[in-house]
Amino acid sequence: xxxxxxxxxxxxxxxxxxxxxxxxxxxxxxxxxxxxxxxxxxxxxxxxxxxxxxxxxxxxxxxxxxxxxxxxxxxxxxxxxxxxxxxxxxxxxxxxxxxxxxxxxxxxxxxxxxxxxxxxxxxxxxxxxxxxxxxxxxxxxxxxxxxxxxxxxxxxxxxxxxxxxxxxxxxxxxxxxxxxxxxxxxxxxxxxxxxxxxxxxxxxxxxxxxxxxxxxxxxxxxxxxxxxxxxxxxxxxxxxxxxxxxxxxxxxxxxxxxxxxxxxxxxxxxxxxxxxxxxxxx
Amino acid sequence: xxxxxxxxxxxxxxxxxxxxxxxxxxxxxxxxxxxxxxxxxxxxxxxxxxxxxxxxxxxxxxxxxxxxxxxxxxxxxxxxxxxxxxxxxxxxxxxxxxxxxxxxxxxxxxxxxxxxxxxxxxxxxxxxxxxxxxxxxxxxxxxxxxxxxxxxxxxxxxxxxxxxxxxxxxxxxxxxxxxxxxxxxxxxxxxxxxxxxxxxxxxxxxxxxxxxxxxxxxxxxxxxxxxxxxxxxxxxxxxxxxxxxxxxxxxxxxxxxxxxxxxxxxxxxxxxxxxxxxxxxxxxxxxxxxxxxxxxxxxxxxxxxxxxxxxxxxxxxxxxxxxxxxxxxxxxxxxxxxxxxxxxxxxxxxxxxx
Amino acid sequence: xxxxxxxxxxxxxxxxxxxxxxxxxxxxxxxxxxxxxxxxxxxxxxxxxxxxxxxxxxxxxxxxxxxxxxxxxxxxxxxxxxxxxxxxxxxxxxxxxxxxxxxxxxxxxxxxxxxxxxxxxxxxxxxxxxxxxxxxxxxxxxxxxxxxxxxxxxxxxxxxxxxxxxxxxxxxxxxxxxxxxxxxxxxxxxxxxxxxxxxxxxxxxxxxxxxxxxxxxxxxxxxxxxxxxxxxxxxxxxxxxxxxxxxxxxxxxxxxxxxxxxxxxxxxxxxxxxxxxxxxxxxxxxxxxxxxx
Numbered sequence: 001x002x003x004x005x006x007x008x009x010x011x012x013x014x015x016x017x018x019x020x021x022x023x024x025x026x027x028x029x030x031x032x033x034x035x036x037x038x039x040x041x042x043x044x045x046x047x048x049x050x051x052x053x054x055x056x057x058x059x060x061x062x063x064x065x066x067x068x069x070x071x072x073x074x075x076x077x078x079x080x081x082x083x084x085x086x087x088x089x090x091x092x093x094x095x096x097x098x099x100x101x102x103x104x105x106x107x108x109x110x111x112x113x114x115x116x117x118x119x120x121x122x123x124x125x126x127x128x129x130x131x132x133x134x135x136x137x138x139x140x141x142x143x144x145x146x147x148x149x150x151x152x153x154x155x156x157x158x159x160x161x162x163x164x165x166x167x168x169x170x171x172x173x174x175x176x177x178x179x180x181x182x183x184x185x186x187x188x189x190x191x192x193x194x195x196x197x198x199x200x201x202x203x204x205x206x207x208x209x210x211x212x213x214x215x216x217x218x219x220x221x222x223x224x225x226x227x228x229x230x231x232x233x234x235x236x237x238x239x240x241x242x243x244x245x246x247x248x249x250x251x252x253x254x255x256x257x258x259x260x261x262x263x264x265x266x267x268x269x270x271x272x273x274x275x276x277x278x279x280x281x282x
Numbered sequence: 283x284x285x286x287x288x289x290x291x292x293x294x295x296x297x298x299x300x301x302x303x304x305x306x307x308x309x310x311x312x313x314x315x316x317x318x319x320x321x322x323x324x325x326x327x328x329x330x331x332x333x334x335x336x337x338x339x340x341x342x343x344x345x346x347x348x349x350x351x352x353x354x355x356x357x358x359x360x361x362x363x364x365x366x367x368x369x370x371x372x373x374x375x376x377x378x379x380x381x382x383x384x385x386x387x388x389x390x391x392x393x394x395x396x397x398x399x400x401x402x403x404x405x406x407x408x409x410x411x412x413x414x415x416x417x418x419x420x421x422x423x424x425x426x427x428x429x430x431x432x433x434x435x436x437x438x439x440x441x442x443x444x445x446x447x448x449x450x451x452x453x454x455x456x457x458x459x460x461x462x463x464x465x466x467x468x469x470x471x472x473x474x475x476x477x478x479x480x481x482x483x484x485x486x487x488x489x490x491x492x493x494x495x496x497x498x499x500x501x502x503x504x505x506x507x508x509x510x511x512x513x514x515x516x517x518x519x520x521x522x523x524x525x526x527x528x529x530x531x532x533x534x535x536x537x538x539x540x541x542x543x544x545x546x547x548x549x550x551x552x553x554x555x556x557x558x559x560x561x562x563x564x565x566x567x568x569x570x571x572x573x574x575x576x577x578x579x580x581x582x583x584x585x586x587x588x589x590x591x592x593x594x595x596x597x598x599x600x601x602x603x604x605x606x607x608x609x610x611x612x613x614x615x616x617x618x619x620x621x622x623x624x625x626x627x628x629x630x631x632x633x634x635x636x
Numbered sequence: 637x638x639x640x641x642x643x644x645x646x647x648x649x650x651x652x653x654x655x656x657x658x659x660x661x662x663x664x665x666x667x668x669x670x671x672x673x674x675x676x677x678x679x680x681x682x683x684x685x686x687x688x689x690x691x692x693x694x695x696x697x698x699x700x701x702x703x704x705x706x707x708x709x710x711x712x713x714x715x716x717x718x719x720x721x722x723x724x725x726x727x728x729x730x731x732x733x734x735x736x737x738x739x740x741x742x743x744x745x746x747x748x749x750x751x752x753x754x755x756x757x758x759x760x761x762x763x764x765x766x767x768x769x770x771x772x773x774x775x776x777x778x779x780x781x782x783x784x785x786x787x788x789x790x791x792x793x794x795x796x797x798x799x800x801x802x803x804x805x806x807x808x809x810x811x812x813x814x815x816x817x818x819x820x821x822x823x824x825x826x827x828x829x830x831x832x833x834x835x836x837x838x839x840x841x842x843x844x845x846x847x848x849x850x851x852x853x854x855x856x857x858x859x860x861x862x863x864x865x866x867x868x869x870x871x872x873x874x875x876x877x878x879x880x881x882x883x884x885x886x887x888x889x890x891x892x893x894x895x896x897x898x899x900x901x902x903x904x905x906x907x908x909x910x911x912x913x914x915x916x917x918x919x920x921x922x923x924x925x926x927x928x929x
Contacts, residue, residue, distance in 0.1 A: 131905075
């Protein structure tokens with residue numbers, strides 16, 4: 001702070017608190033609704049304070065699911081989401097870290113072409129190639145499987161670029177010293193490069209975990225079998241009940257449960273998260 | 283305990299740039315060789331070719347009697363100390379030194395023994411558990427040397443290892459490197475751009491210029507009988523003075539038109555006369571070889587440097603005198619050259635005249 | 637781009653890039669080229685035969701007023717979302733940069749929405765605006781303003797914009813805060829000594845220095861609004877009422893997956909690919925290097 005202006009400081013705090021309240025309000029109200037019983041939501045009153053059906057609603061949705069819309073128990077969906085998020089994050093990191101290694105540390109024919117091909121994935125989000133991708137997955141028999149949910153998502157230009165960028169900052173002498181010490185390419189990668197990349201891997205993991213968890217269109221396409229639903233897409237099945245209102249307290253309980261894991265990851269690993277976010281955009 | 287032989291060694295980069303034009307040399311067992319030259323002269327390239335970090339375009343490189351042109355750096359049985367030390371940041375000092383031995387599948391006991399021996403020699407035993415980031419510049423330098431000596435290699439390679447240290451530490455480490463190499467009797471090749479380092483460390487030194495060795499020899503040989511104007515100007519500080527001299531039937535003259543009091547090699551119309559600042563003395567006008575006018579005086583304590591201008595010459599002549607200068611700025615003074623220490627060069631080829 | 641010092645190995649690099657390359661070809665390049673190919677075909681209603689028709693699908697699209705409407709709607713939606721998300725984030729970042737006490741706490745409370753899936757963000761705001769049990773929807777109705785996004789297209793649009801922007805605020809906030817904190821303090825202090833007050837300093841020093849960040853965020857937010865907001869719409873309004881929230885990505889999905897108009901949907905895909913390619917190249921060429929964090 002350059003100068004002391006109590007009024008301005010007070011105003012800043014006030015603005016931040018209002019901003020935070022605005023941002024938190026929808027989640028608070030979702031939580032409130034998730035603890036009501038069905039009848040309370042038809043009473044013509046807007047509930048602002050949690051009701052008394054927290055345990056009842058949540059245990060019902062977690063372990064039984066919502067029969068009306070054919071949604072399986074949310075616990076299953078959470079497990080699916082977890083599997084998907086972890087596989088996507090680990091898969092993306094694994095294939096990116098090795099392909100970046102090849103691109104930076106080796107000279108080989110088509111190196112440039114491969115780099116540009118990886119770059120092109122940035123330009124082809126799933127939203128613009130929905131139908132043919134669906135056909136590929138169907139032909140490969142990957143519908144309704146964890147493989148179908150995860151493998152097609154693990155190609156990643158962003159992660160490859162991040163590692164490439166990071167490798168470029170490692171002084172050349174590091175590889176030279178390793179070569180003098182007698183280390184070949186694989187030992188150098190495992191003994192030197194991988195340990196040096198630890199923070200980057202962790203930061204990337206946070207970002208990619210969220211990316212994987214929050215996938216929506218992809219699981220929507222790949223899963224028709226409810227036992228492969230993920231939370232984020234499963235909620236759509238609960239919202240889109242033909243000719244009737246969604247069962248709000250169940251939908252909101254699902255929404256709350258669906259956001260808790262990634263929010264916990266972001267909040268507890270805030271530093272890594274911010275680092276990952278900023279680095280991946282470089 | 284090894285020899286290194288370079289036979290017409292050449293390096294041409296993919297873009298066509300020829301960095302090394304063909305070097306022949308025999309490095310004797312236990313010898314300390316310093317490669318010195320300005321930046322871009324190819325000295326680092328040459329060292330890296332010996333290390334195996336740069337491919338050899340042509341010629342032969344032998345360590346002992348083995349041709350190693352195609353041998354991986356790790357299998358040449360050499361060790362290298364890098365300019366920025368290149369310590370592995372995530373490993374402790376111990377692991378940094380042990381890494382090369384681990385890769386060579388030495389037993390844990392042998393590794394421990396070797397590392398401890400090296401740590402004793404370099405007095406870094408107390409630092410073994412630390413990470414490189416917790417060390418000072420001088421300590422890192424020692425660890426880098428430790429990493430080289432644990433392997434007990436045939437040849438040590440040093441790539442400007444002292445240039446990241448401050449002046450005082452540099453002098454201290456320079457002496458230590460010399461002592462260490464004497465004690466271990468390992469052949470060493472050392473690259474630097476600092477001629478003082480080169481002079482003080484080398485058994486023999488190679489002065490490189492434009493990808494070619496200008497001269498190879500002991501420091502005093504190079505100082506006393508530089509083969510080219512380049513070597514003459516590079517070795518010795520302050521650098522040798524050069525005075526263009528014209529020779530005709532009447533005799534030799536300075537650019538000022540003054541006649542020389544001594545003879546110059548015959549058969550050349552123009553000759554470059556070289557004289558070191560320490561080989562010029564101030565004298566009385568009747569004994570003068572040349573008269574100068576003081577432009578700047580630099581007192582260095584033990585010595586003083588007097589920069590004097592001379593009619594017809596673009597650059598000032600530098601004169602080194604003991605103690606304080608006896609002349610004042612703007613004053614005119616007479617100097618005499620030490621006749622035993624005159625050097626003559628051909629101004630067209632820049633090489634020494636006999 | 638690449639190291640000067642490299643390993644020589646004939647096989648290893650190919651093995652290292654193989655997984656990435658295979659996945660890219662099978663799941664990215666191949667389907668995308670299928671889209672391009674499809675966009676030149678017209679299939680008969682039973683999918684039995686198809687005919688190569690060059691750009692007929694594209695011509696049809698650009699003659700189709702519903703497509704052009706969707707285009708305009710997408711622009712309106714994207715710029716509104718970007719503007720809302722960026723301005724809110726900038727304001728909050730400036731405030732957070734000003735306060736010394738509690739900065740980390742505020743930061744934590746402001747960044748978590750990044751973790752909320754767009755689909756869930758949509759669902760949360762769908763509830764907020766619900767005419768009977770949502771605070772805003774109910775409140776507006778109680779105040780005499782008739783709110784029903786099930787029937788009113790504009791209101792549905794407002795709903796999806798707010799939900800999309802809400803989720804993006806934290807992303808922008810992080811970048812703005814990083815940008816603000818990278819401004820050298822002496823610069824601000826020098827201005828203060830020159831007598832510039834906080835507002836004046838913001839206008840003449842801080843904002844100009846933040847402009848690369850702002851520009852970068854504008855591009856990122858537009859890409860987000862164009863493509864990543866599909867879940868917001870799909871989970872809530874489903875493009876309705878009466879296509880009032882049908883943006884381009886939603887239309888591709890709807891026409892292709894639900895309407896089974898393969899050629900038309902493929903042509904739309906190709907147009908979207910061109911847009912996203914353009915934005916990506918733009919971002920890399922003009923934005924990436926100038927952003928200061």
